Amino acid sequence: MTQQQPWIVDNTHNYLIHHPDILISCTAVAESFFCVRKSVLQQMSKQVHEFSEPLVSGDVIHRTLQYCLENNDFSAATIEQCMKNVICTHHMDSLYVLDMDESTLFDHLSPYIGGIMTFGSRYVSQTPNADATITRDVGPTANHETKAVAIRGVLDIEEHVWSPAYGLKGMVDATIELMLAPSNKILTIPFELKTGKTNRLITHRAQTVLYTLLLGDRYGLDIKCGALYYTKVNAFYMVPQLRSEIQSLLIARNDLATALQQRSNALPPMARNIHKCQYCAVSNACFTYHIAIEQGDVDSSGLGQWFTDHVEHLDDNCLTFFQHWIRLIGMEEHDLESLRKDIWTVDADERESAGKCFKDMVLKPQFNKVRPGGYWYTFARARSDDEQRSLTESHITPGDPMVISSMEGDLHLGMGFVVDVDRTTITISLSAPLRPRPVRSQEFDIENCQVFVKWRKLQLDGQQSNNAITYRLDKDEAAGGFQVMKTNIVNLMTKTSGVEDLDVARANLRRLIVDLEPPLFTLGDAGVSTYLHRDSVMHCLNSDQKAAMAKVLACQDYALILGMPGTGKTTTVAEIISMLVQQGKSVLLTAYTHNALDNLLCKLMEKGIDFLRLGNPDKFILVGDQYQLPPIVKDPEAQRNGFGESLFMMLSAKHPEAVVYLKYQYRMNRDIMQVSSQLFYDRKLRCGNDTVANKRIQYAHFPTAMANIHASSHSCADPCWLRDILDPR
Structure with missing residues (x-):
């Protein structure tokens, strides 16, 4: 074995980076000098945007x-x-x-x-x-x-950089070329802009x-x-x-990485300083973790009555609920975060073989375009001999988050989501322009003239920058939204001083979700009955859909509509929203996918209903299918302890009286429906009408096609299996 030179890390040579594959934001490191705990909490959760x-x-x-x-x-x-x-x-x-x-x-x-x-x-x-x-x-x-x-000059604006070399990441306000006088040196440096006080x-x-x-x-x-x-x-x-x-x-960065590496959800100690803690943006999360995870109290917090005021509303059920879900989220997050480093530590060939990467890709400039709110880029194989491998054979599908890097090792030139993927091309939507590799200008001198090609200037002038780059496109499996999950649970437990309506709403949510108390419903409503007997409603809804409308319109807390495939969930919800709007109510409408939301909005437009993405938190409607594929959970223990169970499943199992079933479907004929109904839906599916039940595919040239097949065949069993499968009779 060849003897290598030793690596020296001391006060004058090199740096030691602990857990370098955990990328810590520069802002969190800088903030940690005042409170390490705050920085860890900021990395663990997604901060809610403040309005002031x-x-x-x-x-x-x-x-x-x-x-x-x-x-x-x-x-x-x-x-x-x-x-x-x-x-x-x-x-x-x-x-x-x-x-x-x-x-x-x-x-x-x-x-x-x-x-x-x-x-x-x-x-x-x-x-x-x-x-x-x-x-x-x-x-x-x-x-x-x-x-x-x-x-x-400006090389880039909001330059998003990942650096596994230092275990850091950050968004630089601007990357500029700065000339100094009287030396006339030109340096490429970061430019940080602050609009507040010094x-x-x-x-x-x-x-x-x-x-x-x-x-x-x-x-x-x-x-x-x-x-x-x-x-x-x-x-x-x-x-x-x-x-x-x-x-x-x-x-400080190494300390943060060590804290984030732990699976126990342990945090650095509290600052215990009333003058600092009362103005901290993450104080609610800090206090909830202290009392629920760390088993702390007012004495250990060091903050006296101010701490008590923020946590005294949390009973044993709340603390147990918080402990349980934060623990499960931490397990799953740890397993997925470990996958992100594969983008820079695993060879592109190996990643592509696993279906998680496309290597040796080039831009197709003629297909790239700017769209409202984003930039669409289309990539194809760089080599013609690779084009035989279809891109659709991978595990990358529309909606997946992607990281774009160069094959030469330039990490994170862009991040976005798959818009479309077919056999030869993949289109990715980015919120910012795709960055090229840094290219030094002809006059570049590392000591006195650090000048690079101004790719953004070329773009603004309508010219193409140097795109002679081969890319690797990696699926970002760590983009699991765990920060949002933790933030939502913290917010569920939070008491907001001085905002009474918000406190009442959160207390009601804790009653329904944490304590699992039954939802409340009003008795018969004459207005609902009158609406359901209108001709337009009578003709477009079946009995299940009408029952769902009545259930939702009578609920005080929540109603659950369990709609199986093709049972008209979108139609039913559109009618519910129409009724609520006529009653003068506002509605918050959400969906797992943009496509599902757009389908519903199209139906609302047909009804002449105006919509705005603002809503009323006092009433919510959950629409789903508890028989659909469950969430993919990597951690076995998290799976065993309920992380794969959705809120819809949990509430419907606890309170079946809040559930309305839509069992009449309009997509499959009777024979096809019976297969899925028996295998997956406990034999509950029904055909919506005789037309659907008896629907058959009609082949215009079926006899001719079968004759041609048999004419070219050397032997064919009798009866013909192909005819038995395809013949609509």
Whole structure:
């Protein structure tokens, strides 16, 4: 065995990355200096978007400045139009919650237009302006000899980078080329934009430093600094990459990775600081974990009455429920998270053989297009000899999440979902443009001129960037939505101080889901009976569907419609919604797939019903089929303990009186239906009418076709098995 040189990790050489395949966000690492527990909880759960005027305003300014940077246009007209577009495109839900209209928010933001124009005229140019100086009031500054800077170009906006080398991931606000004066060096560095106050400068500096590692890994550079800009005070900082700070940050990253690696749901200790904890965004999750998972109490929390106020409503049933489901989610999440690393640790040939990857793929530019809300890219085999292998033979199907990388090892050039896959091509929808590999310009010099091809500029000008890349397309099996599951359970347990209606709604949900109390129904409703006897309803609904309508319209909590295949679930729900709308009610409509939702909305449009994705949480309708394929569960213990059981199954088993069956189907004739009815549906399926029951396939040229088959056959058994199968008689 050949003797290798030793790897030295000390204060001056290299870094030790623990669990490198667990990618920790740079933001979480930076935040962990104040509370490691908070960072772990942020990684474990999906944070609910907060609605406040300062947060909304900050996001509008942030997106506007990014747009102006990307387009190199800081005119007042462009800034004004961009602000209006961002408000209408990204924040209509926020305005609804804040009870604010678009013009009011824009009026509030108008004073910032001048500041954005000033930033552009001062810092964005081909050579540094004299007034484009660096702020030096806090902390060490990179390039002490630098007097002024200029942002010469933008390589990317919101660059999403995965770096298994450092065990980090992050979304960089902008990747810029910065010229320094008087040296005239051009550096490629991360640019971090902040619209708030500078009171969290330490955290922001740490985040910027970590981004230098990410971009250094992606662009093949030793990036020594990053830029940090505050819009409110027009402060432009150059943040150096100091080795001592990098060491501290990577130690913090390793601590987070170790905490996340544990299957026990154990968390770092609480901060026990009332002044910090009462303003923490994850305090509800923190307290619930402490009392339910860690068996803590008011004394161990160190937060006194404030802790008690947030958890005193949780009884033993709630604590047991939380413990049970958080444990099962953790088991399944651990098993699936371990699969993501296969994208960068397992060879593409092996992944493709397992049906989880397509290797050696190229773009078909003529099929690529921009659509509302996304970008569609179509890929095909790079080599003609590979085209014989059909893409449909894999385990990749429409709707699957995909990660796009290059065959040369450039990880995560894009992430999206499969739109369509056929024998020779696959189309993937991305929310952002597909990034190419970083390509150095002809004038590139690693010391003095770190200039790359501006692929985004080419795209904006309607030109094609260099797409001579072969890609590997990997199914992202770790995208299981476990963060959302944990967040939902935490929210179910949360008591929101000062929001009485929300607390009442959550208490009612705990009564129904945690305590499994029976749902309530009203007695006969004359209005319902009258509606069901209208001619339009009488002719389009069968007895089961009418019973389902009556059940739903009488429910106070929930009703369960168990509809087997082809039994008219969509038609029934459309009629229910029509009735509810006529009663002046609002309806929250959800579905597992966009296709199912679109089918229902089409029926509502035919009825002339307007719809908006807002609803009433006081009443919900669950529509499903408990006989359908159960969720795929990887962890055997999680499966044994009920993780494969849906909420629909759990409620229908506990309260059969809340269930209405739709058993009359309109898709299969009697003979075909009897097979599936006996095998899967406990012989409950019925044909909706005689036409459906007796329906047969009619072949226009059946006798001629059979004669031709027999004429070319050397021998054929009598009777002919093919005729017996195909003959509709």
